[in-house]
Amino acid sequence: MNKLLLILLFCYYLNAVDKKINVENGTVYFLKTEKIVDGRVEIGKKSIAFIPYNDSEMLAIIPFDYKSSLGEVCAKVFSGAKELETLVFNVKKGKYKEENLTVSSKHVTLPSKELRKRTSKEYADAYKIYNKVTKKNYLKKKFALPMSTKTTSEYGNARVFNGKIARYHSGVDFRAKVGSIVKVVNDGKVVLVDNRYYAGGSVIVDHGYGVYSCYFHLSGFDVSVGDVVRRGEIIARSGKSGRVTGPHLHLSFKVHGVSVSPLHFMDKFNNLVLN
Numbered sequence: 001m002n003k004l005l006l007i008l009l010f011c012y013y014l015n016a017v018d019k020k021i022n023v024e025n026g027t028v029y030f031l032k033t034e035k036i037v038d039g040r041v042e043i044g045k046k047s048i049a050f051i052p053y054n055d056s057e058m059l060a061i062i063p064f065d066y067k068s069s070l071g072e073v074c075a076k077v078f079s080g081a082k083e084l085e086t087l088v089f090n091v092k093k094g095k096y097k098e099e100n101l102t103v104s105s106k107h108v109t110l111p112s113k114e115l116r117k118r119t120s121k122e123y124a125d126a127y128k129i130y131n132k133v134t135k136k137n138y139l140k141k142k143f144a145l146p147m148s149t150k151t152t153s154e155y156g157n158a159r160v161f162n163g164k165i166a167r168y169h170s171g172v173d174f175r176a177k178v179g180s181i182v183k184v185v186n187d188g189k190v191v192l193v194d195n196r197y198y199a200g201g202s203v204i205v206d207h208g209y210g211v212y213s214c215y216f217h218l219s220g221f222d223v224s225v226g227d228v229v230r231r232g233e234i235i236a237r238s239g240k241s242g243r244v245t246g247p248h249l250h251l252s253f254k255v256h257g258v259s260v261s262p263l264h265f266m267d268k269f270n271n272l273v274l275n
């Protein structure tokens, strides 16, 4: 019997399951609780702390990977060593589209050793950031979009490059000419400003407690690493750098190292806060 199934069986037979919750892959679930000391949710290998978000309640932001196995997963709510609640999440497949893309051949031919070294370092450096949980919560306001243009490619679209390499779109694209103003979606701290091979000109903003917003394919930067930014502040200019077919802004969200739908995250979060 596989390990996950065993854990799930323990979840059902050794504990009364307090709540069953339906979620979709590639989204987050905002779990609320009244104020508790050292509150956290343990799910899989992750331990997710509750954030104080108003006078009486706390919030845990639980991500479900796009590639997470579908079906039931067990989660436990703790206050210190005391177990408070057992939850079962039922992960269902979100309604995501499939699209075919043609990309310049220089990005598809087998990359050189030097290039592989560069891209794997960039990947490792980015995940070092995404997996870091800053114990400061900047999320006190509603989110605002980085620009007001139409979206041209949604999060979760399955992508087929030149009929070969299959992957999924880990963010949402906004229509934007080179040089358009890019605004930060909420308060936070700038943790990366760099030119990278695939993402091109990149800015990453830490919103605290494991939540990051990322802005890619930029042509210019208005901030530096370490800057504390406020929602709506101009952080960059959009562009067409990195692996792209044309100019646009790619916005992605990482929550505890997991890519989730930015628009779903912002919409759900905005229903929870007043400002």
Ligand SMILES: [Zn+2]
Pocket: 153, 169, 171, 172, 173, 249, 250, 251
């Ligand atoms: Zn994109």
